[in-house]
Amino acid sequence: MEFPFEQDRKRRQLDSGRLLKRNHNIKAGDSRTIARATLISMIGLFMAKITGFLREVLVVPILGYGMYSDPYYIAFAIPDFLFALLIGGAVAAAITPTLSEGIEQNREREAWRSVSIFISIAGIVMMAVLGLAAILMQWLLPAINPGRLAKVINAAIPVSRILLVQCFFMTLIALTQGILTSYKRFGLAAFGVMIYNILFMIVLITFGEESLAGLKKVAWGVVGSAAIYFLFQLVLARRELKHFKFNLDYKDSGFKKLLGLAIPTLLSGSVLHLNGLIMNAFTNQFTGAITSIIQANQTFMLPYGVIAVGIGTVMLPNLTGFYAKRDYQQCKQLFTKSIRRALFLTGPIAVIFFVLDFETIQLIFQWSSKYKNSDVVITGEVLQWLCVSLIAQTIVYMTNQAFYARKVTRIALFNGIMTLILNPLFCVLFTKVFDYGVKGIAMAHAAYSVLSALIVYTLYKLHKPQAKPYRIFPFMLRLAYCLIIMGLVLSAINLIPIYPSGKVLQAVVYLIKLIIGLVVYYIAGISINLHEVIDLRNKLKIKISN
Template identity: 25%
Template sequence: MSRMLRASAIMAAGTMVSRLTGFVRTAMLAAAIGTLALGDAYNAAYQIPYILLDLLLQGVLSAVVVPVIVRAQKRDPDGGQAFEQRLMTLGVVVLTAVAVIGVLLARPIMELYTASNWSEDKVAVATTLARYLLPQIAFFGIGSLAGAILNTRDRFAAPMWAPVLNNIVVMGVLAAYYVVGTSDIEKVSERDLTLLGLGTTAGILAQALVLIVALHRVGFRFRPRFGVRNTGLGEAARAAVWTFVFVGVNQIGFWVTTKLATGAGDRAPGAGNSAWAYAFQLFQLPYGIIAVSVITAMLPRMSRLVADGDFATAREEFSSGVRMVSCVIVPAGLLLMVLGPAVTTLIFSWGHMTTGNAIYIGHVLQVFGVALMPFSVFQLLLRIFYSFGDTRTPAIMSGVNVVINASLSLVAYFTLPDRYIVIGLAFAYLITYVALCGVAWVLASRKIGGLAGREVTAGLGRMYAAAIPAAALALAVLWLAREITSITPVSSAVVLVVGGGAGMLLYMLAAHRLRVPEVRSIIGLVASRVGR
């Protein structure tokens, strides 16, 4: 566990800075364009390449690329260099083609994702933004391939720190847009859209360049190779078929959610797709800082262990990863459930945003806080299947995901008042991942011969025993603040510092007394670093 902890700590540091600067970036975006029609148009256009690549890269890189590269490094006399060059060549060609096709089809894509009753002008604005944003597919994808190759060499720092540069670039663009642009979709100019769209894409380009330079520094030399016979790419292609099914099915789910959220925003301005998108980004913060770091460190090692037939050590690796993730995700989820509106009021009550719209985002975030634990465990469980090269099972589960989530989302859309639709969509997301987590646990346990369920359950029990009093303390601070004053950015900051800070301190102390070893390890690691 100590190796995973050290690797995860390096990645978590970079991811924490990345996510915190992402916090600032998201706040600046909301301040610059708001959560009305322009905000919904931008987020719909921005989310298409982001969600597509998130699913594609999470699936293809985790399920196919990392395990296959690891096997090529073990199998090939050159340590897998020729295979990596062929893979990078294929990635550059395919991703560039997808980006070009996306730009050419920007209009029908945006008509598909936005509300059906949007005016011609609104769809035109969304289309223009999409044309500027969809080239991110090529830059993001090539950079992520470089990051995957770095991960197989146990070089984790650059992939976690590169997004910081992306955020800094976009923050500069948003600062300029706030000065010269507008949040009114009826008044936005071509110059405004060019600044907003190309500026966002420039951030992804900078991120990709950092990863390419880092890959060059570890000795990788890109040489275009187009031959694919007897190279192992056929194995990767066969494995990728189900992964593309996984991606395609999840895109259907994303389309349903975006369509319903933009429709809700048209009926209740400020309670639409932007509110969903901003709450989802904040929900991803604790998952991105700790869970992604652990997953990234865990997958190459689990792939090697499974390739060697050492299932017992692979089970230990997974069990350790779940407990390490949970020791942070459990309190983070409960505190988000309590303090969600305080978080979003502090972040979003600026510029063209209102306190009321910021609080609404917080209510959506509260529901996502409850979903944080099942979502994170489900992502960890997927890595068991990926380490075996099994992409079929995750694809089937993604189909179940879409059916449950889309069905519940449609019920929410047609039965809830307009202002509560997006909150209902978040509840649909929560219920879906609770169900999927249970199914995935049973299937993964059968595949690897057990998942140390009793040990994991006992550890989670101690974590919740330490986290519930911490959440209660934060709730008491919030209630006291509400009795004294109204919700403002200043009062929210006080609540977060006092309630959130005291809650996390209480959790750490209680977990230490309850002998939660993962919390003790984190405290020891931090203490040793501070001592140095």
């Protein structure tokens, strides 16, 4: 016998289930569906990173190296930190898993009520904090940039105030993107950043110049680009956002649970940005040092943002669905495949960047005499150590995403606090004690990234043993063998005295070295029957035969 309220609840769940099946294919998918979504996401992220790269390439030719490029980069520090503090990781850790679980369990409306309250309160808090930051900016920027030239800081302050408006739009964009991810809308949404970057480039080319007025014009152009990006996301999410209702009921139990998930992640995300601010504080050796650090970081972020983030973004809602059903075997299989695929793809890129550090920076950023060979050498040395971080941070990101799928966010906070302690210690050690200069900052980043990866991955295996990935350590040893062989061959080729002049010739020589390196990597994988390489070979055979 069922009570009337139980019958009503079942009827609502059944109606909700029919609605979901009619409107979306949003339940946890099979391997083929996940692979297709991963490919779309990675293509979108690749286009975003390529256009973002092109955007960064324009900075030094238009703004110069140092005097105006440094204020340009410094101006983003506070807005980026506030974004991480107030919304950042909350989308991946709280909003996406909450909606994904609600969809999987036919509780979409209930999940949307909690998410609506979260979005409403987050929007109001963000506006208040951004207003306060605008007032305090003239004290905040000098405080986080000790020892830097006063004229550089004075140029950055008004630009940073303008970029606070862009931060608000980025908050709205992150929220809509999280909603689209929950509904597995990986299509056009994946190309939003590309549109933003193209608009950004147009702004730089049109308004950028080596002056404070030029920096301000660029900042307002960035705000306009972010506004257009948000409108694009809004159009894509219009069907899903019909569920949103402005609500400030902070006593709602679902909202409290959501907040409990979000706060540790927001704090851990803020810690990551604090680490960035700490690293920037050590880049006071010379004007232009922060430009080298950020451009090397942008290069490191290309494969990380395309591969690790692309695979992790698609993994999260599907892994959440499997956990909601307590299907630990599927959880184990999906996470194992995802982290192996991410490492298999990022590994060879890390080796290429490490061995061809000078050629990589020269090809990407040196487009005029304003960027001297000595500047390229400095940026390249920074990039080499960030290649170690690339492998480690891929493990950290994938493992954190897997924790978020379990609705466990405390680990990310613990990890963030640990790195916040280690980062300044390593920075002092490598830049002050051992006097490695700017590259010492990258060495510090690599050191704490490796420790972070070891700790987070170990905690993941211990947290729920029945869902832990299998045979990752043997895979890492086999992967290391392939990468070492590839690195040795590339290093030998790099000893050949070839000094191409002109971008076309530089690109051709770089491409030849890259192809040789990848072929060696492939052959090394075949020689030890590395599963990912064998799978790639079989797919290539099918493509060729068709």
